[in-house]
Amino acid sequence: MTSSTTAPKTDYLVVVIAYLSFVVLGIPGAMLGIAWTSEQWPSIQKTFNLGLDAVGALFITTTIGYSLASVFGGRLFGRFNSSSIFLVGALISAAAFLSYAFWPSWWLIVISGVVAGLGSGMLDSGMNIYFAAVFNARLMNWLHASFGIGTVIGIAMIQKVLGAGGRWETGYIIAAGAYLVVAVLFLVTRSHWVNVGRGTHEEGTHAGISARSTLRLPLVWIGLLIFLSYAGLEGVGTQWTFPLFNRGRGIDPITAGLWLGILQGSFTAGRIFFGFILAYFQPRTLIRACSLLLIITTLLLIINPIPNAAFIVLAVYGFMLAPIWALMVTYLQERLGPLHGANAIGFVVAAAGLGIGILPGLAGFLANRSSLEVVPVILFVLAIAMAGLYEISVSRRLQAWLLPTTT
Template sequence: MSLLLLAYCAFISLGLPDGLLGVGWPSMADDLGLSTDTVGVLLFASTVGYLISSVAAGFSLARLGVGRLLAGSTAMASLALAGYAVSPALGLLVPCALLAGFGGGAIDAGLNAYAAGAFGPKHMNWLHAFFGLGVAIGPLIMTGVLSGGLSWRWGYGLVAGAQALLAIAFAVTARAWVRAGAAEGPPDAQQQTTASPRFGTTLRMPAVWLSVAAFAVYVGVEMATGLWAFLLLTEDRGLSAAVAGFCVSAYWASLFVGRVVQGFTVERLGTTRTLAAGLVGMLAGSVLVALPGPDWLAVAGLMVIGYAAAPVFPLLTLTTADRVGAAHADRVIGMQMAATGLGGALIPAGVGVLIERVGVHTLGPSLIVLSLVLVMLYAVMTRRR
């Protein structure tokens, strides 16, 4: 139970840094004399670190174990955030962003790999819901700091302190994570640790690349919907900025609520049915967004997409070993986490190019195509287990 509670705290903590930059960047740019678009440099550096560490996490897990990997990676993230807090110029911010990406990618892959073997579908949904809670708390921390007349550096300092405490907790419980993983993980976990397959064998499995593609497309749909919905509602459906902003917030809230609610229902309906229903629901919501009509139709589509998408990421992670085998699962989960970084960046950007050249009304059809691709990938994956 103590490890489960620590895992929940870890998922909250994992989401905290994501929300700091958006609120804090205007103050950071003004304080350091940077242009607004310089934030892209930091995002690029952190993405590179995240991709590298996510892919490498499977190897690190085999050598270090879950507890040590999480302790070291969280300490790395804490150090990076502390570096943000004391950075005098962009020259120090960039390596800190790279270091934060390294830490975040390893934490994300390590936690998901452990949770996929140790916890059931209910807790998998709830853990990812708590990640969303962390993302929501991050902006509140930075807003509170700035509203209190303090520097943005205090926001990063506070979260760095929280990450340091979490790193200590991981270090103290490192051996317990090993015992729990062996006790609650997949039946052939011992074989996996004693005879890991070659990486080339993993890469030659079609199910691996189908899984990687599915994660990239899923996160692309989730992020593209949240990124471009405001533009659709204001420019195409005529809603005011205030109402449209509330609707976008409601979309993200529906994702959180969906994970909490479906955490209760998944054990009764089963993982396969819940996943299939979620994918079909994402497609149905995309159709509602694409249909010409009153503004409430598009808003309803956003809510359907958010609620239906809620269990897809955690349950696809949970069932990784079913698709590729337990011996390959840790590596593939790391690759899947890396794919989320690529998909979350490239697919929304591609949709943005289409919107710029054709019109914002293309968001709905784009989501339909992406949702259909995701459904087909899942159908093929389940046949090639």
């Protein structure tokens, strides 16, 4: 980085606190997969007497809040100190998740989802902006691995709470407490955080090219669909693995929760592992290999040939999904270049947020009207769609159409 805001040397106190914030960021979403529905344990669905697909409303409202924070993230950094943005995001998140535990109505929780998404989005998009401006790519990679660690902790924590006879509300109280701890850390280390506002790379990346011009490129729309599919593979897998095996296939809640933890753990391990080897392989080779194995694993989830060994399939699924995000971002950046690349990355991240917000809810809607066995079918379709769209994007015959030379 050549930005004037780049720190002369790495402040590892800031790095550690950033990683901790992403660990906390991963807890609530993963926890919801178990807290939402369980045959043997108290659940949100039972508390409010809801249908299986009602969780879709919460996904939509959190996505609205998250998208607002993401869209205005650059402007926030132009007006406020970095540490202040992170502090407010953590406090907003803490307040929202604490309210989940005490609201007497499901729809009040749904409304609070906008606030939760806003706070989480300030931390997520804000920390990505910060790391891109101040730190190197390897530290950025470990930042996202920290999120995966948070998902594993969230699953283990809510499973422990419910297994000990507690209620789902306790999980959200703990999550809120974790956000408060992070907020305190942001407060006491505020002088360590570099301000990445005016004059950073964020403002220069979009100069001379409009969003409309970028959206005229067919490759960008293919990228939007790829990231939408990827988000579905991640979001649907996280939200519906536990219900599929617990309610749908009769696996006891301890084992089903463990299997969900294996999925998230392999996803985290994959991000760490591929972070070391990405430089030694062609991105196209890795994308194709991972996509093929995702198709195979989702097909095996449908067939379920060895029910008691399904956790192995989940482990491979999570591991193969892990590098796709980074590989696809790099691929689009290289294909579109510096003029269109920045706009395009913003668009595909928004598409992924839309996928996380809509596709798990759609899966719940379909499962409620058929059975939970529709979940692996959805994953299979998404895996094929993602692989097919990528092949379209690299097709030599279509390059003149995908990237017109006149733009």
